[in-house]
Amino acid sequence: MERENFGSKIGAVLAAAGSAVGLGNVWRFPIETGQNGGAAFIIIYVICILLLGLPIMISEFLVGRYTHANTAGAFRIVSNGSPWKWVGRMGIFTGWFILCYYVVVGAWTMHYTFLSVTNAFHEVPAKEYGDIFDNFVAHPWLPTVWLFVFIGVIHYVITRGVQSGIEKSAKLMMPTLFLITIFLAVCSVSLPGASKGLEFLLKPDWSKVDSTTVLDAMGQAFYSLSLAMGCLCTYASYFDKKTPLAKSAVNVSIIDTLIAIMAGFIIFPSVFNIGMDPNEMGVGAGLTFVSLPNVFQQALGNGSFLAVVFSSLFYFLLFVAALTSAISLHEVATAYVTEEFDMTRKKGAALVTATVLILGTMCSLSFGPLSGLTLFDRSIFSLFDDFSGRILLPLGGMLISIFAGWVLDRKLYRDELSNQGDLKTPYFKMLVFSLRYIAPLAIGLVFLDQLGAFGFLK
Numbered sequence: 001m002e003r004e005n006f007g008s009k010i011g012a013v014l015a016a017a018g019s020a021v022g023l024g025n026v027w028r029f030p031i032e033t034g035q036n037g038g039a040a041f042i043i044i045y046v047i048c049i050l051l052l053g054l055p056i057m058i059s060e061f062l063v064g065r066y067t068h069a070n071t072a073g074a075f076r077i078v079s080n081g082s083p084w085k086w087v088g089r090m091g092i093f094t095g096w097f098i099l100c101y102y103v104v105v106g107a108w109t110m111h112y113t114f115l116s117v118t119n120a121f122h123e124v125p126a127k128e129y130g131d132i133f134d135n136f137v138a139h140p141w142l143p144t145v146w147l148f149v150f151i152g153v154i155h156y157v158i159t160r161g162v163q164s165g166i167e168k169s170a171k172l173m174m175p176t177l178f179l180i181t182i183f184l185a186v187c188s189v190s191l192p193g194a195s196k197g198l199e200f201l202l203k204p205d206w207s208k209v210d211s212t213t214v215l216d217a218m219g220q221a222f223y224s225l226s227l228a229m230g231c232l233c234t235y236a237s238y239f240d241k242k243t244p245l246a247k248s249a250v251n252v253s254i255i256d257t258l259i260a261i262m263a264g265f266i267i268f269p270s271v272f273n274i275g276m277d278p279n280e281m282g283v284g285a286g287l288t289f290v291s292l293p294n295v296f297q298q299a300l301g302n303g304s305f306l307a308v309v310f311s312s313l314f315y316f317l318l319f320v321a322a323l324t325s326a327i328s329l330h331e332v333a334t335a336y337v338t339e340e341f342d343m344t345r346k347k348g349a350a351l352v353t354a355t356v357l358i359l360g361t362m363c364s365l366s367f368g369p370l371s372g373l374t375l376f377d378r379s380i381f382s383l384f385d386d387f388s389g390r391i392l393l394p395l396g397g398m399l400i401s402i403f404a405g406w407v408l409d410r411k412l413y414r415d416e417l418s419n420q421g422d423l424k425t426p427y428f429k430m431l432v433f434s435l436r437y438i439a440p441l442a443i444g445l446v447f448l449d450q451l452g453a454f455g456f457l458k
């Protein structure tokens with residue numbers, strides 16, 4: 001079977017950026033930045049991207065493009081049959097695992113877009129936003145309906161193929177996402193009292209920085225760039241031989257970081273406008289589905305046209321961000337089953353979709369009817385979230401950097417990176433140094449931290 005490629009360089013970068021820009025940019029990065037010293041955190045975050053994120057992203061791109069195969073096949077080829085081939089399989093497993101709970105939140109963003117468009121938050125008293133959310137996620141079937149719709153959209157894009165599905169949707173959705181982000185940021189920044197919000201986000205406060213801040217920044221950089229899950233490797237397997245690897249990785253990182261910072265421009269000016277304390281807003285779901293709907297209504301006029309537009313666009317933005325990331329996760333698994341088990345794309349995608357429907361539904365129901373079902377003291381949703389984010393992700397990242405730095409043939413690396421001598425690679429030595437020493441060590445620390453080894457520091 002003929003293997004598809006992305007049709008253009010810009011399509012390739014937008015698809016990879018679509019994978020990177022996701023919920024993490026909106027519901028974690030801004031709050032982490034605000035609470036951990038503003039610009040001081042951003043500086044540390046950018047250093048993490050330069051030292052660890054980029055070398056690993058470039059390596060994943062390289063393995064994907066060199067082999068033109070799904071992630072399992074790719075690592076089998078570059079590992080020459082050694083046990084390193086398991087790194088690829090592990091990435092696929094991690095991605096699939098993340099997808100199973102990520103779709104649940106994607107479904108919530110659809111419901112909240114719907115609530116916003118229909119002005120359901122009109123005149124809701126501040127203290128009731130928590131109940132709205134709790135009742136929704138615990139509802140016996142409503143979240144599952146949205147879940148099926150969300151997964152249906154992913155399935156549709158994936159079955160259309162690489163160029164007319166993934167690339168075309170990225171070319172449409174990424175610019176849309178960018179425009180909405182700019183519009184919302186400008187609206188929020190022009191609210192009275194906005195400057196305090198910007199100060200909270202941007203003023204460097206080094207006194208808040210300690211060793212755990214650095215670990216947080218590394219973990220966030222990793223998740224945000226979609227590293228170690230086969231996504232970038234799979235997408236790069238659709239790059240043509242002329243796509244510049246390092247430049248593409250830099251572009252993806254810039255887009256991802258800009259969107260994350262702009263998400264802060266959307267959130268904090270509104271928060272300070274209504275005099276709320278950002279330290280009490282929570283992160284993740286609590287922030288996104290409880291604090292923020294309230295903030296937007298209050299800042300823009302409860303039930304007003306502006307509040308409806310702003311809130312609808314905000315949840316639509318989250319939906320688009322989650323969707324493009326989920327598509328990339330689905331593609332990792334689809335490419336794997338299609339190529340390794342010799343199926344048509346349609347069949348492979350259907351198989352992946354079926355498993356995600358089943359496990360995703362279980363994750364979703366773990367907030368309601370299945371809430372009694374726990375393992376290791378965790379609900380099914382938290383189990384998927386914690387196991388993939390805390391264990392598989394850093395472990396995978398560490399193995400990839402060790403593999404790329406120590407095992408992968410140096411000449412092969414250099415030839416691929418320079419597109420067989422066409423491009424200059426003055427950064428090559430630094431890159432190898434990071435892959436060999438800095439990245440494995442740093443990610444090893446994140447890993448130990450996630451396992452709770454540094455609890456005494458907190």
Ligand code: PHE
Binds near residue numbers: 225
């Ligand atoms: N990078 C995405 C985000 O910031 C999350 C993600 C992780 C997407 C892994 C795909 C793969 O939300």
